[in-house]
Amino acid sequence: MMRRTHTLCLLTTALLTQAALADPVARTEEVIVIGTAGGREGVPLDRLPASGRSLDDAEMNRPGTVTATEGLQRRLGAVAAIDSLGNPWQQGLTLRGFTAAPALGEPQGVVVYQDGMRVNEAFGDVVQWDLLPVFAIRQAQVVAGSNPVFGPNSLGGAVILSMKDGFAYQGLGGDISAGSDDFLSITAEAGGSDGDVGYYLGLSKGRDDGWRDFSPNRLSRAYGDVLYRPDAATEFGVSLTAATSDLTGNGAAPGDLLAENRRGVFTHPDATDSDLLALAFRGKTEVGDGWTLRAAGYWRHLKRRTANGDQGEFEECGTGLCFEEGDDLEPVIGADGRPVTGLEDEPDAVFNRTRTRTDGQGISLQARQAGALGGMDNILILGASLEHARTRYGSGTELGELDATRGVESLGIAIGNEEFNVGLKTRSWIAGASLSDTLSLTPDLHLTGALRLTHADLRLRDQLGDDLDGDHTYTALNPGVGLAWNAGVGTTLYAAVNESNRIPTPAELSCADPEKPCRFPNAFLADPPLDDVRSRTWEMGARGRLSGGVVEWSLSAFRTDNRDDIIFISAGPIVGTGYFDNVGRTRRQGLEAGLSGEAGAVSWFADYALVRASFRTPLSIQAPDNPEANEKGEIAVHRGDRIPGIPLHSLKIGADVAVTDGLIVGAEMQYSSSRYLRGDEANLTDPIGGFALFNLSARYQVLDGVSLHARVDNLFDRRYATFGIYGEADEMGFEDARFLSPGAPRRFVGGLSARF
Numbered sequence: 001m002m003r004r005t006h007t008l009c010l011l012t013t014a015l016l017t018q019a020a021l022a023d024p025v026a027r028t029e030e031v032i033v034i035g036t037a038g039g040r041e042g043v044p045l046d047r048l049p050a051s052g053r054s055l056d057d058a059e060m061n062r063p064g065t066v067t068a069t070e071g072l073q074r075r076l077g078a079v080a081a082i083d084s085l086g087n088p089w090q091q092g093l094t095l096r097g098f099t100a101a102p103a104l105g106e107p108q109g110v111v112v113y114q115d116g117m118r119v120n121e122a123f124g125d126v127v128q129w130d131l132l133p134v135f136a137i138r139q140a141q142v143v144a145g146s147n148p149v150f151g152p153n154s155l156g157g158a159v160i161l162s163m164k165d166g167f168a169y170q171g172l173g174g175d176i177s178a179g180s181d182d183f184l185s186i187t188a189e190a191g192g193s194d195g196d197v198g199y200y201l202g203l204s205k206g207r208d209d210g211w212r213d214f215s216p217n218r219l220s221r222a223y224g225d226v227l228y229r230p231d232a233a234t235e236f237g238v239s240l241t242a243a244t245s246d247l248t249g250n251g252a253a254p255g256d257l258l259a260e261n262r263r264g265v266f267t268h269p270d271a272t273d274s275d276l277l278a279l280a281f282r283g284k285t286e287v288g289d290g291w292t293l294r295a296a297g298y299w300r301h302l303k304r305r306t307a308n309g310d311q312g313e314f315e316e317c318g319t320g321l322c323f324e325e326g327d328d329l330e331p332v333i334g335a336d337g338r339p340v341t342g343l344e345d346e347p348d349a350v351f352n353r354t355r356t357r358t359d360g361q362g363i364s365l366q367a368r369q370a371g372a373l374g375g376m377d378n379i380l381i382l383g384a385s386l387e388h389a390r391t392r393y394g395s396g397t398e399l400g401e402l403d404a405t406r407g408v409e410s411l412g413i414a415i416g417n418e419e420f421n422v423g424l425k426t427r428s429w430i431a432g433a434s435l436s437d438t439l440s441l442t443p444d445l446h447l448t449g450a451l452r453l454t455h456a457d458l459r460l461r462d463q464l465g466d467d468l469d470g471d472h473t474y475t476a477l478n479p480g481v482g483l484a485w486n487a488g489v490g491t492t493l494y495a496a497v498n499e500s501n502r503i504p505t506p507a508e509l510s511c512a513d514p515e516k517p518c519r520f521p522n523a524f525l526a527d528p529p530l531d532d533v534r535s536r537t538w539e540m541g542a543r544g545r546l547s548g549g550v551v552e553w554s555l556s557a558f559r560t561d562n563r564d565d566i567i568f569i570s571a572g573p574i575v576g577t578g579y580f581d582n583v584g585r586t587r588r589q590g591l592e593a594g595l596s597g598e599a600g601a602v603s604w605f606a607d608y609a610l611v612r613a614s615f616r617t618p619l620s621i622q623a624p625d626n627p628e629a630n631e632k633g634e635i636a637v638h639r640g641d642r643i644p645g646i647p648l649h650s651l652k653i654g655a656d657v658a659v660t661d662g663l664i665v666g667a668e669m670q671y672s673s674s675r676y677l678r679g680d681e682a683n684l685t686d687p688i689g690g691f692a693l694f695n696l697s698a699r700y701q702v703l704d705g706v707s708l709h710a711r712v713d714n715l716f717d718r719r720y721a722t723f724g725i726y727g728e729a730d731e732m733g734f735e736d737a738r739f740l741s742p743g744a745p746r747r748f749v750g751g752l753s754a755r756f
Contacts, residue, residue: 098156309408
């Protein structure tokens with residue numbers, strides 16, 4: 001199978017780097033980088049049958065910004081925040097109802113690229129937004145829909161981050177911001193060019209004590225880039241990303257606990273330590289006759305460690321200490337292979353530790369030719385890609401004790417039972433090939449066709465037995481076709497249908513048995529196969545500019561149908577335990593509308609999205625903590641029931657006003673409607689309430705290049721939540737089975753920025 005994979009990679013072409021946001025009037029191209037061979041060439045937006053949104057450096061990097069999710073979700077209606085870990089620094093996002101989040105257990109469906117390097121981690125396809133150097137982002141582009149050109153697992157679309165280099169960023173810059181809960185962030189940047197060589201270096205360090213109890217965070221990131229550009233036709237660049245984080249996301253808590261203390265946590269700690277080192281290179285050359293060749297590659301090394309305290313139930317039995325396994329009592333075996341005996345008190349908690357180490361490499365080639373076919377303008381893009389990753393995962397559990405704050409202290413006694421230990425090695429090869437062609441049938445009518453072949457080999461090897469052993473192969477051929485019509489100056493109408501697929505990750509394949517639910521991110525217990533998800537998106541829309549380009553507008557309608565969709569079913573005895581399963585057909589459909597512009601001293605925007613995410617296949621799901629579950633702990637999901645965690649309506653409105661030459665004030669509103677709790681896929685209980693947040697900001701230039709800034713988030717201190725799950729709370733003295741991740745309260749940030 002390995003030989004066939006290499007042959008497939010060598011014989012096929014194409015991971016597509018298509019596309020482009022361009023001024024429909026001025027024809028100034030702005031490129032959306034798709035895939036791993038990212039570049040500057042693409043297809044002008046007025047020829048492109050897809051929706052694309054672009055945010056610049058200023059929109060993504062407000063002073064005091066910690067992660068890229070903040071800029072994306074505050075501005076775009078189709079993007080909503082999801083906070084399953086209960087920490088703003090560990091938030092994920094949903095795009096058209098599909099997820100890109102840092103937590104194992106979230107069914108990922110959005111791909112993220114950093115200058116062409118795929119940053120979804122191979123083990124669970126998770127996106128650790130905290131490790132991305134947000135300060136070095138020059139532009140963020142969001143393209144929604146299951147277009148095959150984005151590669152596997154891009155059911156909802158792609159987020160493409162273009163990074164700064166020495167030709168784009170010139171001079172010195174820095175920011176120091178401080179705020180609520182001992183928040184402190186320091187960022188410094190330097191960029192410039194010396195003849196043919198451009199250089200950029202950015203550093204950032206942040207910390208806070210967390211707005212919730214026992215939730216400190218520490219984060220350091222660095223990004224450097226060297227770009228050699230001897231002429232306009234040739235360039236070669238190398239970039240380095242380094243990051244380390246120590247974040248505490250103590251997760252959801254029972255509703256009655258939060259009513260007593262909004263900052264309270266259920267159990268703690270729940271800490272994640274990560275270290276990332278990534279090296280990427282890119283190059284291009286023009287070879288004549290309209291052809292441009294590109295190559296890109298990367299190497300990523302990630303280490304992730306978690307420490308998590310949970311409630312545990314043990315009791316004395318004939319052999320010493322025992323735990324309940326089904327209807328039986330099993331003795332607790334120590335690391336020495338002997339039953340645990342002689343403890344003065346029965347432990348009432350466990351302390352879980354995990355270790356994940358992933359090494360990934362990728363390489364891609366691309367060829368683009370802009371010319372004519374039969375007298376008609378034509379843009380052809382071909383490419384090839386191969387990605388490889390190895391992961392070593394291990395988890396273990398120690399006996400622990402709860403203190404008065406529900407914090408867990410380890411007793412230093414490791415549990416040797418196989419139910420509490422996992423050792424797993426995984427290896428994955430993913431080869432991709434695609435072709436895209438945009439043919440201008442007339443000067444105003446443009447036809448685009450795309451085709452992508454993806455082949456994946458995944459190998460899992462259990463290091464403590466053979467329960468997790470498995471070899472999995474997935475192959476998919478995904479097409480796409482669309483038309484764009486320039487109906488008038490500054491106006492484009494388009495329609496398209498595209499297909500993509502999502503490959504089950506090693507984490508999902510290792511946790512797919514309903515009889516043995518897994519504790520995420522701590523344990524995997526079985527390995528039945530999962531089918532890959534097949535997705536088809538129908539979309540039509542319009543976009544353009546009014547008033548000489550001062551006002552931009554867009555409108556689109558979409559429907560994405562998934563076959564064999566994979567979701568995480570919360571069915572275990574502890575919050576966060578469950579299993580992955582194919583649940584048949586699901587659908588995300590809705591509308592998006594955007595409007596932005598300038599009027600004198602005022603710049604403004606309004607962005608709305610309606611996303612109805614629903615099950616289309618009736619099924620029965622285990623949900624033992626749902627109060628409406630039957631005597632077997634099951635709920636019946638009907639066709640049309642909404643998928644938990646995805647709001648139906650999202651609206652973002654904002655404006656900045658230049659009060660004087662040096663003073664700019666701004667206001668924003670972010671509205672999100674209700675969403676159902678995980679564990680209530682049948683929509684039997686009340687959803688989490690919707691909310692509207694209001695933010696204020698101000699910036700005052702005190703000297704040339706030096707400014708003061710301040711902002712207030714959640715001005716009216718609204719109590720809200722973006723994530724909920726059903727769990728068992730009564731053993732800890734609480735009654736509410738609704739566990740919620742509370743949103744952050746009113747927050748103040750202020751500081752000093754400089755750019756020379």
